[in-house]
Amino acid sequence: MKVTNVEKKENSTVELTIQVEPDAFEAAVQKAYLKARKNIAVPGFRKGKAPRKIIEGMYGTAVFYEEAINDVYPAAYEAAVKEQNLEDMGHPVMDIVEVNKEKGLIFTALVSVRPEVTLKAYKGLTAPKAEVNVTDEDIENELQPYIRRATRLVSVDREAHMGDTAVIDFEGFDDGKPFEGGKGEDYSLEIGSGSFVPGFEDQLIGLKAGDEKDLDITFPEDYVPDLAGKSVVFKVKVKEVKEPQAPEVDDEFAKDVSEFETLADFKKDLGEKLQQRRTAEAQNDFESAVLDQLIDNLEADIPDGMVETQLDKIMDEYAMRMSGQGMSMDDYLKMMGMTPEMLRTSAKPSALRQVKTQLALEAVAAAENMEVTEEECEAEVGKLAEQYKLTPDQVKAAVSVDALKQDLLLQKASKLVVDEAKVGEAPKKEEAAAEEKPKKTTRKKKTEEAAGEEQPAEEKPKRTRKKKTEESAEEPKAE
Template identity: 70%
Template sequence: MKVTSVEKKEKSTVELTIQIDAAQFEAAVQKAYLKSRGSISVPGFRKGKAPRKIIEGMYGAGVFYEDAINDVYPSAYEEAVKEQGLDDVGYPKMEIVEVGKEGFTFKALVSVRPEVKLGTYKGITAPKEEPKITEKDVDEEMKPFVERATRLVSVKRKAKKGDTAVIDFEGFDNGTPFEGGKGENYDLKLGSGAFVPGFEEQIIGMKAGEEKDLDITFPEDYHADLAGKAVVFHVKVNEVKESQAPAVDDEFAKDVSEFETLEAFRADLKEKVTQRRQQQAQADFENAVMDQLVEDMECEIPDGMVEVQVDRLMDDYAMRLQGQGISMDDYMKMMGMSPEMLRTSARPAALKQVQTELALTAVADAEKLEVTEEELEAEFSRLAEQYGLKVEQVKAAVPAEDLKKDLRLKKASSLVIAEAKAGKAKKKAAAKKTEAAEAAAEEAPAEEKPKRARKKKTEEPKAE
C-alpha cells in the first residue's frame, strides 16, 4: 500500500489516492479464485478443479478483480488513514481509478474530525423561567383525584349532555340488521363523540324505559359497507346516570391521600407542581445554553459524520421498538414511511447531537478536562445497577474509551452550565438563524443506555 496523494477538500474532508502494488493485488486475486472456484462450472473439469487461467480465459482476465479489490481496500484504507494521522469520523467514499495486473489505484474521500473555533462558553446568558404556581394550577393537579372519586349515580329524569345512558341498540339497513350494529347495556357518555354523528344527540331527552328509532346517516369516510348509508337504530334506554363528584374537604383529603386536612394535601400538591416545573425550567435553560454554545462556534461538519450519527439513532430506535415487540419494518408500514423518509426525519436531531459533541469536546480540550480511572469504574458500577447487570457484563458491552469520552463530555457540559447565567435570550437576525437552532425543536432526549461498539462501513467500489 502506498499513498500517492493527499488533498484537502471542502467540509472537513480529505481525498487520499491509494495504490496497491502488483504483488499484493495478485495475492488477493489468487485468494478470490480459491474462494470462488467451487461455484464455477467449466466443461471438462470437475467442479472446483478448473485452473485459474482456464476460468480467466473463459470469463476475462478481470473475473476475480472485484472480489480481490473488496478484500484489499478496507485494510488498505485503514492503514492509509493511520499513516496520514487522520481522525476519520464518517464512512469513506471509494472510487477505483485504475486496475490491472500491475495492481490497482483507488481514491478515498475521508470525513475527518473538523476544527472547532469556540465562541463564548463561560458566562453564556440564556432564558430561564421562574415558575409561579397559582391556586388554579393546584386545582388542575387535584382533578385526577376528584375524577377517580367521582361516582355514577342512577337518576329518574331525562338524559342530558354529560350523563351516561345505559342502552340497548340495534341498527337496520333497509329493515335488515347489519353486522356490528347491535349492543346491550352499553354505557354511552352523551357528548363523548363515541358513536356516529347524530346518535348521541338523539338520546338526549330520553328517560329510562323509553324506546326510540334514530335516523342516522353514516359519514362518507366510514368503512366501505356503511359509508354514506342512511340507516335506522332502534334504541332502548335502560338507565340514566349522572356523575356526582365528591365534596372536596378534609374527609376527601383523608380518603385520597395520607394527609388529614385538605390544606395540607393542597400544600403537598403545590410543592410537587413547583418541583416539576422547576426541573423543567432547568432542563429548558440547559438546552438553551447548549443551543447558544453551538450557535456561537465555527465549524464545517462533514456529511459523513452526520450519517454515522443517523445510523446510531436508527439502531437505538430499532432496539426500543424491538423491546416493545415491534420490528422496524412493521413500524415503517404502520407509519407509511420508507427507510429514506425515516432517515430524513432523524437527520436534524443527528446534526444537533454532532454539533453539541464537537462543541463540548472543544470545551474539554480548552479546559484540559480528563476522566480518572476511579470515575470510570464508578460509572461502570452505576450503569450496572441501573440496568440490573453485573459490572463485567457492562464492561463487555461498553468500550471503556467510549464511556470515558461520554464522561468527559458530561464534565464539559457541567462546566458550561455552571458558568451560565439566567437572563434574556441573545437576539439574532432571522437571516443568521442556524440549522442547529432549527433542529433543536426536532430533537427528543435520548434515554441513557450502554452503548455498543459499532463497526465502520464503507461504500464498496466496483471493478470496471
C-alpha cells in the same frame, strides 16, 4: 495496499486514492470464484466443477469483480486511514477509479475527519429563565385526575345528555347489508368522547334506556377504503344511560386517593411537587438555551460523515425504544406511515445539533484542561451498577470505559458553561460578542468510543456517491 494520492477537500474531508496491487486483487478474485462456482451451472461440467476461465468466458472477465472488491476494499481502506493517521468520523464515500488484472483495484475514499474548531465565548452567556410560581388554580387542576379516577358511573332513568355514558347494542348496514366491524353489544360509549365516527354520538342525545333508533352516518373520506365517504345506517338500541358522579372533595377523598389524612395536606403536597417539576423544567429550558448560544459561538466545517454517524446512533436508539415497548421498527414505521428514509431525514436536525454540542463541549474541556479521574470513573460505574442492579464488573463489560470517561468529560464542560451563564435576555445572534479570545482546538487521535457512545467496531466503508447534506453545507468554515 498503497496510497497513491492524498488531497484535502472542503468540509473537513480528505480524499485518498488507494490501490490494491494486482497480486492481492487476483487472490480476492480467485477467492470469489471458489465461493461462487458451486452455484454456477455450466453445460458439460458437474455443478461446481466448471473452471474459472470457462465461467469468465461465458460471463466476462469481470464476473467475480464485485465480490472481490467487497472483500478487499474495507481492509485496504482501514489500512490507508491508519497509515495517513486520519481520525475517521464514519460514512466514507467510495468511488471505483479502475479495476483490471494489470493494475488491480484503484479507488478513491472521501474520508470525513474531525474538524478544526473555533469556539468564541463560552463563559458569561445569558439566557431567559422562567419564574416559577404555583397558584390555587394550578393545584385544583392537579386534583382533577384524582377526581376523574374516583368518579363513578351511576345508572339514571332519563334521556342521555352530553357527557353521559350510553350502554348500547349497534349494527351498521351498507345498502341494507351488514358490514364487517360495524357491530357491537353492551358497548359503553361516552357521549362527546369523539371515539366513534362523527355524528354517531350526537344522535344518541335525548334517547333513554329501551329506545331504538336508526342513525344516518356518512363516513369521512379518509376512513378505511371500503367505507370511505359512504352513507350507512346504524341500528342502535340503548340499554342503559349512566351519568358520572364525582366524589365529594374533602378529607375522606384525600384519604382514599393519597397517603394524607387531610385535603389541605394533600393539596400542599401537590403544590410542592408541581413547584419542583416546574423548577426542573425551567432549569432544563435555561440550560438548553445556554447550550444553543454555545453552539452559536462554534465555527467548524462539520463533515457529512460525522452527522450521518450520529444519525446511525439515533436510529439505533429508536429501534431499541420500540423493542422495549414490544414493537418492531418496521411495525412502528408502518403505523406512522413513514419509511426509514423519512424518519432519518426528520432526525437529521437533531443529529446535527448533537454533533455541534459535542464539538463545542470538547473545545471547552480542552480550553479548561479538564480531565476525568479514575476515582470519578469508578464512582460513575458504581452509580450505574446500583441503578441497573448489576455488579461493577458487569457494567464495565457492557459499557466502554473510554466512552464513560468521555461522557463525564462532556458533563463537566456542560456544567461549567451553565454555572458561568447568567439569567437575562438572550443576545441576538448578530450582536453576540465574544468576551474571551477565540480558542482554536483540535482533538488528538480518539479511541473508537470517544464520541461519547460506543462506535461500531468494524464498520465497512460504503460505496456511495458523494452527496452533501443540506445542513452541513450551510455550516460556516473555520477561520
